[in-house]
Amino acid sequence: MPKDGGIGASSKRREDLRFLTGKGKYTDDINLRDQTYAYFIRSDVAHGTINSIDISAAMKMPGVERVFTASDFEGVGGVPCGWQVTDRHGQPMQEPKHPVLAEGKVRHVGDPIAVVVADSLAEARDAAEQVEIDITELPAVLNMKDALNDGATKVHDDLTSNLCYDWGFVEENRDAVDAAIKGAHHVTTLELKNNRLVANPMEPRVAVADFDSSTDEYTLYTTSQNPHVIRLLMGAFVLGIPEHKLRVVAPDVGGGFGAKIYHYAEEAFCTFAAKQIGRPVKWTSSRSEAFMSDAHGRDHVTKIELALDKDGKFLALRTDTHANMGAYLSTFAPSIPTWLHGTLMAGNYTTPLIYVNVKAVFTNTVPVDAYRGAGRPEATFQLERVVDKAAREMGIDPVELRRKNFITEFPYATPVAVEYDTGDYHATMDKLLELSDHAGFEARAATSKANGKLRGFGIAHYIEACGIAPSNLVGQLGARAGLYESATVRVNATGSISVMTGSHSHGQGHETSFAQVVAEMIGIDESQIDIVHGDTAKTPMGMGTYGSRSIAVGGSAMVRATEKIINKARKIAAHLMEASEADIELKDGQFTVAGTDKSVAWGDVTLAAYVPHNYPLEDIEPGLEETAFYDPANFTYPSGAYGCEVEVDPETGKVTVLGFTAADDFGNIINPMIVEGQVHGGLAQGIGQAMIENCAYDDDGQLLSGSYMDYAMPRADDLPMFTVDHSSVTPCTHNPLGVKGCGEAGAIGSPPALVNAVVDALQRAGHDVTHIDMPLSPDRVWAAMNS
Amino acid sequence: MTKVTMTVNGKTVSKEVEGRTLLSAMLREQLNLTGTHIGCDTSQCGACVVHVNGEAVKSCTMFAAEADGAEVKTIEGMANADGSLSTIQAAFQEHHGLQCGFCTPGMVMSAAALLKDNPKPSEAEVREYLEGNLCRCTGYHNIVKAIMAASGQDVPAVAAE
Known part of the structure; x- marks a missing residue:
């Protein structure tokens, strides 16, 4: 018989109710008072030198707040890379700067050169046509093998070549593998291509940024699989905003498939510009832009x-x-x-x-x-x-x-x-x-x-x-981040629960499946549990959702936090029933004293935690909220x-x-x-x-x-x-x-x-x-x- | 600016629009009906499908002014009068016909238009009708199941459970 709830049940998704009635809240559905619209002017050539950018005519166009170019970003960091690979010879990879807006050269069709910010998107677009950009086109580097030839045109002048790294794995096996292949009875050889793809989540990327000058706080709403990662990368490495002054919210996100993991220049631009002009800035990618700017x-x-x-x-x-x-x-x-x-x-x-x-x-x-x-x-x-x-x-x-x-x-x-x-x-x-x-x-x-x-x-x-x-291993391998996950389980006085997870759901149904896990552990109905995700102001620092990691890593963090909750609740139950903690059993939302008919309900224990009149205050704190960080082995x-x-x-x-x-x-x-x-x-x-x-x-x-x-x-x-x-x-x-x-x-x-x-x-x-x-x-x- | 008047989800609305304003933009920006989504700029994805005078229309392909005097229905108008999910909406939930939810409004509106014209479509007919609606999450398997189920047909007959 299929289960009707908890682990292993095909519980119907609670998030469907809002998605099926048009009530989903995606980033483009967010509009802030007095917001402006950003329109990115992008390179239409693959490789070229920018000789000049003349924004004077555009600045005079109706509704234009400001036109930004790379010169406005002096002192601002580049978009960072989160992983440094070491090559066969023990040297770090070549790592070029990735400016928010192109500095001196454009390096791919779609590379952003300038941005018009105006009262409406139509006005921003109209003004963008008045920005004059003079580019001398250079030969484009496309074929990877040709790109490594001596004398090949370089994508980055400040690098020694177009080779990012030459990686050997496991380098110590190289000679043994060569010898084994040389002496083998049969060798099958195949040359093939793995074709380039575009992820194409149905929701294009969007960023809406706001700066509150009364508190020096920024808020960025963005289509991200990992808002905490964006906050860390953008705050610490690009714009120099301390994390406690930067909130990143990824609300309902319409699919990711990897393309919404990364920190993108448009996010940094909107956040930076919102402070510069003193108004919220919104950017919504068109599908055409997505093809030339999503990874x-x-x-x-x-x-x-x-x-x-x-x-x-x-x-x-x-x-x-x-x-x-x-x-x-x-x-x-x-x-x-x-x-x-x-x-x-x-x-x-x-x-x-x-x-x-x-x-x-x-x-x-x-x-x-x-x-x-x-x-x-x-x-x-x-x-x-x-x-x-x-x-x-x-x-x-x-x-x-x-x-x-x-x-x-x-x-x-x-x-x-x-x-x-x-x-x-x-x-x-x-x-x-x-x-x-x-x-x-x-x-x-x-x-x-x-x-x-x-x-x-x-x-x-x-x-x-x-x-x-685990994080310490990936650190040795070059990751510039940890790869744990977090969860806070907040039990309310009457027994309902909010789980704040560092994982992010953009189609995976975490709001349903994560609730099933906690419901199973405690023995209460799934409807008593809400899963909260996608807001750095609400959730503990977490690494987000990619690499099929959410249930294995995020789910495990949630289990560990729930175990802490249950352990504390058992202590409270033991006190309420004047029994030994070792004798307390939890089943179907009831704490019982083993071998007796004495029991207290989950809700009685949670109420005692917040109204601690009859409570072991000398042994444990009031309240019932626990956090766990889980780093897999x-x-x-x-x-x-x-x-x-x-x-x-x-x-x-x-x-x-x-x-x-x-x-x-x-x-x-x-x-x-x-x-x-x-x-x-x-x-x-x-x-x-x-x-x-x-x-x-x-x-x-x-x-x-x-x-x-x-x-x-x-x-x-x-x-x-x-x-x-x-x-x-x-x-x-x-x-x-x-x-x-x-x-x-x-x-x-x-x-x-x-x-x-x-x-x-x-x-x-x-x-x-x-x-x-x-x-x-x-x-x-x-x-x-x-x- | 032109004044346009239309019925949207049973309510009469009047707005001033520019000649270039698309119906999708008017719905989202002026009427705050953000259930209609924009997923492309070439009228391919179908996330913006609404009904205009009972016909499925990509609202990014129609000027708001063209809908003057029309009856428009969006995803926000699809639930039953008591707020419960309609048969098609309920079938999408029952058969997990949605994941991220972004294409879903267009899918539901297209499905409704299909079943109005063809109350018992075959699996092939459902797939062909959905050519104008892209979904990147579901592989369409459960969307097809949901639409077949909403039409009252035997779902296990078209798909191994």
Whole structure:
């Protein structure tokens, strides 16, 4: 029987009531009295020298409050990078300044040059047309390999080259890996691209800033996944505002997928300008602006080599990747191709020797940072593609080759520095084969063939790492932040509870699922619990939501704080019942003395805490409010088997996704309905990457896919119904809920499954096709078949 | 400036608007009906869908002045008279057809228009009708389920639970 509340129940989402009736409160719905509107003038060339900016005509336009350029930001810091990677030779990465507004040069289409602030957006836009900017265009740096040639045009004149870092992992393994590959029975080699994507949360970014001169306090409303991180980065590093004078609020946020993690120049601009002009400043991104100013994702070019013995056992793996950083370093950009990518290269397999080389490169493109999965999709894609290719080259069934190399004993220390705590990869593979009716595939393929279509089935088995931690380790790896999470549990006098969490919900349903956890622990109804998030004035310092960390890290902090509450409440209950604390049991919201019929209700205990007339004042303080900060001992390691069935039209190359099955192990599940929804969304993004999405630049650095007219977002009729399963459960051993996280899995496991399926379809039809780069558009598939 | 008068969610309203003012802007900025969302600038995303004289319209594609004299319905007017969720809204909650909620108003308005014209759509018809509404969170799976359920059709028949 499904539960009707608490952990494991598919509780309906409480946040839906406001979203379904138009009462959601998103940042663009916030308007402050006497507010002004900011309009950003952005570079329309990829690379150039700014000769002059003439704002005099614009300043005279109706409604204009002020026009800002880089000269107004002298003394203001650049937009900081939050992670410093150390290269193969022990040197820190090259780290250019990222000014709020372009200083002397523009470095990508969309780089902000000047901002008009006016009484209305229309007036700001009209005045922007009067700003005269003279730019001498320079050659654009686009191809990553060319960018590293001697004499290549430099994106940043003050750096020695376009190389951000040359990272080797694990550097000590390099020679052993080379030797193992040289002497192997078989080596499978694959060169591939992981296409550049744009996250495209449906809500564009917005910032509304206010400065109160009576208290010297700033308030910034912004579309952020992590308001405390924005407060720290912007306050301490850009504008020099002490944190107690800066409040950052991220109210309802319409999706993030990574793109709303980072601190952006527009946030700093609005906050700075609000004080300068003495009026609130609002900026709302258009979708066109979003395409050229939200951080992009992926964009790796990789060569991967897998060495196998004659029986198909993996002996060694070597990868060589160029990772595009874009023109500047976005907040967490350097960590994505390194610590979130290299550490995952063991996948689900016992490969004993692994070496990962990553060259991060500056180009004249929008900065690249984490997008749903962030490094892990790139690792999974190349690994699951090369394993599939190896299976075909060696004549071994792709399922069997994977099974032959699965890790089966846990904990398992990989050669790439991480230790998997739990997993059961055969179980998820079994579940996939069952749910996708793998046994019936040949019959279905025969039917397709009779209809003139080519049917294929592709598999991928992924590992992912969520809740990056612990803080002292990530500090050694270059993180300039901690990666704990926080929660304050405030019990009110009559027993209702407010939980203030440092996690942030922008679609994940925390207001429902987090309440389920606390309800389960105390045994009261979920409706008695409110989850408060997204406001630095209300919540303790927390790191926010990304990397599928919220339930594993934020949920754990909430459990620890609730445990403190229960411990104190037990003391109060013991006092009220004149019993020993050791004998007090809490069940269904009642404290009882074990073995007796004496009990007090939750509400009686909470009332006593705030009206402490009959209360052990000599032993404990009044009140019932506790905070916990939780710093995980390790990552969590969700895993799963994904299967995709496709049909290819040999006449046109058009691929149709007929079915997609995801069999995941997320550890324990809090709300199955929400978990399944997360997987559906991830699958859509992964299938989108593999099938239709592509962020393209031309040779001059012009963004070709700059709107929904040009960037193919998956629509309802591009996708099938999904089959998802999470019945394989190996609980995480190091967090109190045994949870692993589910937010990114769908986007990690699906691209290789889909490409494997298309290659399978073509090979079954006799085409000598071993790889096609994503997205698998009809022209690419047709060309591969007819080359 | 032009004076426009229209009925919005059953209430008559009159506002002075510029010729270039879009219906979406008038709804959000002058009537404070912020449930209608703006997700793009090329009339692709559908977050701004409202009903004008009973037809689904992308309100970013229509000038406010063009709606003079029209009957407009927005997401704020979709709940039952007693404030409870309408059948379509309730189905979206029941089947988890929304996550971040940003595309949701447009999805609900489009779904209502679909079911008015086609009370028992097939799964393929639902998917085709939603071509003009982008969602980045749900993969559409649960939106399709919700609309099928709101039409009184058997949801497990179209989707494994």
